[in-house]
Amino acid sequence: MLKRYFPILEWLPVYDRQTLSSDLIAALIVTLMVIPQALAYALLAGLPAIVGLYASILPLFAYAVFGTSRTLAIGPMALVSLMTGAALIEVAAPGSTVYLEAAITLAFLTGVILTLMGLFRLGFFANFLSHPVVSGLLSASGVLIAASQLAGLAGLDASGFTLITQLSNLFSHLDGIHWPTLAIGLVSVTLLQLFRRSRPRLKSWGMNARYADFLVKLGPLFVVALTTAICWAANLPAFGVAVVGEVPSHLPPLGVPSSDLGVWRDLLVPALLIGIVGFIESVALAQMLAARRRQRISPDQELIGLGVSNIASAVSSGLPVVGSLSRTVVNFDAGAQTPAAGAFAAIGVAFVTLYLTPLIRFLPIATLAAIIIVSALTLIDIKTLKRTWRYSYGDAAAMLATIALTLVQGVEAGVIAGVGLSVGLYLYRTSRPHSALVGRVPGTEHFRNIQRHQVESSERVALLRIDESLYFANARYLEDTVYGLVAEHPEVDHMVLICSAVNLIDASALESLEAINLRLKDSQVTLHLAEVKGPVMDRLKHSDFLQHLTGQVFLSTYAAWSGLRHGHSPSSGSRDQGRTPAKKDAG
């Protein structure tokens, strides 16, 4: 019980020296990686860069205690920072104290919501965003994130959280381009792209694959060091190049949330959406990596782990945090064995915050923008869109709609539309169920669609296979199908509904079955069921439908076929060959 809520108790008691050394190495690499990312993502949310470092210390300790993934690297993340910025701009002006307080409030609310969801075991909610919709959301936010940083890259003062506001802001400020800043930005982008693509070359030079990966991952740190050095050497701030500037060298101060209840209320929905998006992204990532090492994570406990991490971020003046895709993969590859690696990385970040902030004073904002742009572009995933389109137009349409809405209306609208579209598409698909008249494959006990296969069928016995669970959305459609069939084939005496694919009959569908039974009785047609699944049959026994059924319930289609084919009248001659005897005689 205690272990369920404190997963640290699973691994801490068996922590040994070898695990320690693996974790320490991974922590070192992640620390080097997290610094430019944390600074950049804080900026993306419209916050001072240092807030990103604040959010990368305490939350990592919290996750080490409460998280179930061994390798998830917690901290600021691009998509979530974009959503954070979009939410904060609605309640405060960037740069103001109110804005900082709102960020703390948002992190706190996100944390509380996630923790409560975890305590109420609502982890399954994550399943309601379909993969194509999540993929569309990530692609569209990749575009949004990259576009949002174009202004920073060119030294402009323009921002926005939908593509239209971003681009119109950008174009209206185009005359203010600061050329030295743009030069630094473009050089940074170019260098970052070169690093990204250098892996095959490094390996072809005979470098060990693992070292090659390591070097590639440190690309952003190298670019940060290089451009900071240039800025310092050439004293570029004097020429108007924006830099991070003086930052206080102390541990995160205690977070003070907003004292305005209106702000809390306005941030409630954004906090919920940030929590859900962050949770889905983190859990998908954690599950993927846990599967590779045959470990298991618990989605409900992950909610608590992420929730407490966000509360920890709020307490230490940070912004909402989730599992970071890029750092988690690096952490995993570098051999992290336990969440202690995250705690060690937190110590690393704390050290930097305390002693090395003077080093980032000359770090150009344009370099941070370049880091965000290059990593955001990797989110754009055309391949999945193409593959989905080939597989199913419906899924692809939901994906395209999510992309369009995210670009035009922002990430929140995209998430809501994505869930709505996924659910709507599924309901639409199941509301007009496929059904098929089947016949016997000669010489066997198998029955197949008479339109697809060469099969035996009887004029008087209609064997109708229903290919869907029966529930309110398709109950009326079922009635129409059966009535239409009987009207088309007046020679039919027996209607057998084959329920091998019926996994559920809800109360609405039960009423429709009762109506069908009555109406067929009026038309002198006997209604039978076949291959009713155990759980469905159990449920039907709780109603009086079986008592009123004019026909029988057969164990198999074959039993129905052989029992009814040679009957002489609709109300006689039918034998029940199945093991489930009908409650009443036919007729």
Added chain:
Amino acid sequence: MLKRYFPILEWLPVYDRQTLSSDLIAALIVTLMVIPQALAYALLAGLPAIVGLYASILPLFAYAVFGTSRTLAIGPMALVSLMTGAALIEVAAPGSTVYLEAAITLAFLTGVILTLMGLFRLGFFANFLSHPVVSGLLSASGVLIAASQLAGLAGLDASGFTLITQLSNLFSHLDGIHWPTLAIGLVSVTLLQLFRRSRPRLKSWGMNARYADFLVKLGPLFVVALTTAICWAANLPAFGVAVVGEVPSHLPPLGVPSSDLGVWRDLLVPALLIGIVGFIESVALAQMLAARRRQRISPDQELIGLGVSNIASAVSSGLPVVGSLSRTVVNFDAGAQTPAAGAFAAIGVAFVTLYLTPLIRFLPIATLAAIIIVSALTLIDIKTLKRTWRYSYGDAAAMLATIALTLVQGVEAGVIAGVGLSVGLYLYRTSRPHSALVGRVPGTEHFRNIQRHQVESSERVALLRIDESLYFANARYLEDTVYGLVAEHPEVDHMVLICSAVNLIDASALESLEAINLRLKDSQVTLHLAEVKGPVMDRLKHSDFLQHLTGQVFLSTYAAWSGLRHGHSPSSGSRDQGRTPAKKDAG
């Protein structure tokens, strides 16, 4: 084509004398019934009683031209009047001109929305309210409607559209009870109940069943006549008994909708909900009666019929109208053959409006309240709740929640919650699909759950039947199930997923299947599919899953069983006995 949009062309050309006489008799009965109801329901919506008559003339002509049901009786209806009142009170003060204009605006908006839905063929939307939820909605609104009239019955001036406001208003005004009014109200309720229950007695006195029914239905008219006569004879208005009073004797004036755009905007959502609720109720009723006479109605054209009727109501200063349950049943029983019966009834109402309004001047409001209360109580349906509870706790819970929310928050909240709960319940049910390891029923080609039946099974071949379509909400659950099974049974070499109940594999589930395939490959387990349905197989061929599948696709479970049982290693010896050859060798 023309007939589709003008169903009148179906029956008018073949209209004959015999149909005319049937329709005329039905029209006479319905006219006598509609008058007290129309007056009462207008009052329920907070409108002058005469507006109810206005809404019972032109809409009936409109429906005769555009409706597909031969017997649906259009006009004001209790539930819809309650929703109308709840919507209007938000935008105007009862009794004001603005309130009247808002009612006209609401009818117009409802009409336009329904007509548009019909033109876009959105009739299937009606399917998204499950039967238990509709039943719960009707029961709860029966309580609400009855409670809303208690004040009128006692001569109090209190109203409200949720149970709490109604009861608290009532109790705070309790000292103002007007005893003569209450006496009239209670006498009316008693008489109405006596009429309702007199049918068996009348028949036991030897009266023809049809005449007995007719007499019973005229009960309200009799009570109206009696109490009006008493009020007139004793000059009760002078003692403070509220009556309908002077009403203008002319045909409905031309409706003037609100000139305030804000009112239009505020009434948009109520109009949508009134339209949907009215449509569902009307179509369910029309379908039930059409089925009895082997006629068919078209839900899409019904939307247009109801839509144009509402526009007609707005044009003639009325309120939103739908099919009335009680009058429709009477119309049907009285032998109405075509919508012309409705048109004749409209002429009857017009005649009353022109020449007989002086007669209703002394009609007590308490009598109208009594009529509403008695008919509202019949909406309360405990039997369905009990039956649903016995059949399925989930459906019953959705029903109870709808009832509770309707009582506490009003009908609109109830409708929205009802749809949400129906959909949520279905998603929840399908998100944790039932699955079963199956074995062979000895000597047959049938396979059944090894936990429910005595069957043969093989240690090395796991036959897993999935009892649900695979889609985003259960994709991860499927992965967990398969991985759990393999972890529990390390001796398994072959995993066969039996897809007889899988009617859909969406893009998310396809990704999960790909992940399962890869992961099982790592564990030296071969993945096979069996009994994949035609439409699902067609779709899978649009992906590259079948190329990557480590095992085969078998036509039947038996083919998989006999092919795999005697194999010597996971990667050899399997034969495909099905007609769907696998794309690749196993392994």
